[in-house]
Amino acid sequence: MWDLLLLDCHAATMSADTDTPYGAVRDAAVAIQDGRIAWIGPRSALSADFEDLTREVRSLQGAWITPGLVDCHTHLVFGGNRAVEWERRLNGATYEEIARAGGGILSSVRATRAASEDDLVESGLRRLRALTAQGVTTVEVKSGYGLETESELRSLRAATRLGPLAGVNVVRTLLSAHAVPQEFRDDRSGYVDLIANEIIPAAAREALADAVDVYCETIGFTPGETRRLFAAAKAHGLRVKLHAEQLSDQGGAALAADCGALSADHLEHLSDEGVKAMARAGTVAVLLPGAYYFLRDTKAPPVDALRRAGVPMAVATDCNPGTSPLTSPLLAMNMACTLFRLTPEEALAGFTREGARALGLAAECGALERGKAADLAVWRVDDPAELAYWMGANPLAARYLAGREQTAEA
Ligand code: DI6
Ligand code: FE
Numbered sequence: 001m002w003d004l005l006l007l008d009c010h011a012a013t014m015s016a017d018t019d020t021p022y023g024a025v026r027d028a029a030v031a032i033q034d035g036r037i038a039w040i041g042p043r044s045a046l047s048a049d050f051e052d053l054t055r056e057v058r059s060l061q062g063a064w065i066t067p068g069l070v071d072c073h074t075h076l077v078f079g080g081n082r083a084v085e086w087e088r089r090l091n092g093a094t095y096e097e098i099a100r101a102g103g104g105i106l107s108s109v110r111a112t113r114a115a116s117e118d119d120l121v122e123s124g125l126r127r128l129r130a131l132t133a134q135g136v137t138t139v140e141v142k143s144g145y146g147l148e149t150e151s152e153l154r155s156l157r158a159a160t161r162l163g164p165l166a167g168v169n170v171v172r173t174l175l176s177a178h179a180v181p182q183e184f185r186d187d188r189s190g191y192v193d194l195i196a197n198e199i200i201p202a203a204a205r206e207a208l209a210d211a212v213d214v215y216c217e218t219i220g221f222t223p224g225e226t227r228r229l230f231a232a233a234k235a236h237g238l239r240v241k242l243h244a245e246q247l248s249d250q251g252g253a254a255l256a257a258d259c260g261a262l263s264a265d266h267l268e269h270l271s272d273e274g275v276k277a278m279a280r281a282g283t284v285a286v287l288l289p290g291a292y293y294f295l296r297d298t299k300a301p302p303v304d305a306l307r308r309a310g311v312p313m314a315v316a317t318d319c320n321p322g323t324s325p326l327t328s329p330l331l332a333m334n335m336a337c338t339l340f341r342l343t344p345e346e347a348l349a350g351f352t353r354e355g356a357r358a359l360g361l362a363a364e365c366g367a368l369e370r371g372k373a374a375d376l377a378v379w380r381v382d383d384p385a386e387l388a389y390w391m392g393a394n395p396l397a398a399r400y401l402a403g404r405e406q407t408a409e410a
Helices: 083-090 095-100 105-114 117-132 149-166 188-205 223-235 252-258 272-281 289-294 303-309 329-340 344-350 353-358
Strands: 004-012 024-033 036-042 057-067 069-071 136-142 169-177 211-216 239-244 263-266 284-287 313-315 376-379 396-401 404-406
Touching: 057 069, 057 396, 069 353, 083 095, 105 149, 117 136, 117 149, 136 353, 136 396, 149 169, 149 188, 169 188, 169 223, 188 223, 211 223, 223 239, 223 252, 239 252, 252 263, 252 272, 272 303, 284 353, 289 329, 303 313, 313 329, 313 344, 313 353, 329 344, 344 353
Parallel strands: 004 057, 069 136, 136 169, 169 211, 211 239, 239 263, 263 284, 284 313
Antiparallel strands: 004 024, 024 036, 057 376, 376 396, 396 404
């Protein structure tokens, strides 16, 4: 006996098992049982006695439905914000001047260390609710503004609490290797040791992290340090992912592919070798147009090369206080099309099927397919391309998590 049967809708299933654009099923029906999709297909395929097969029938009045959106890359737990710093940058101050004056990531570190776990939950919840208001049902949340054991674990505890409060699935990633904190500025190997020998083991012991990420960059961590931290993550049963080639080519994407990483993220400076390595390994390319836009970057990731090589492309907000204070997945999709030349279908796949893949959740969510979680979004649009098209509008009509409609204040 199904729990719910949704009718009078068109489904953009985002299934990769069809050549139909968006995996679209017009005049669709979706049967939900025990929080999962029990059946999906054209309403005409339902038996005449379908009302006897379900506890409830609900009409969606001609809406389009998609998988719930998956935002696979956010830093949305942090203290304070960097609006004043941004204003100074608009008035001509450079990153270096701001960093020398104690600004940049390290100013967010000070604010995060000073915040209680409840403070982090309260501010993170505001940002998360902006994402769920636009159909997000799964979100990845990174640490990375504590840069010491207790503050990093507190950030991950706060991320863990956000899921039930916002009615969303939260995947947690430990990004202690985001920057070297002030107290280790003359002893960076000491900080790498702290992450490998103390923070990763503690997070694994408390089941506070699902993956480990590293900012592999000239202003971040070296490929050698990255390999060391990836080894520590794997020794504790954690998956890995990498901020790679955002500002320069450190060979990070190829390293990530070589280490079996779920994803390599940013990729503005990705080389042909990196593209080939990712294609061979099945590493997901996570494109972050919000940071590209906010930094007024001019070198876009090699989307054509990624597309030709068959590298899966996800899209995410990269919600963070310094380079991407973006809490709109729909605007991120528009930016991915307008700035990176993705098609609207690729952008939606990037925020559903491929976003799930980037989190190791391809079998669980990200497509409206039998057996997957009944996480779905209901939209008042005439075509799924409108989701990336409108800038600022929000056509979301309803959001379902595990088959249960979520209220705005969930
Ligand atoms: N890449 C970025 O653009 C951000 N972190 C990262 O790994 C910057 C984060 C910040 O400036 O707060
Ligand atoms: Fe990031």
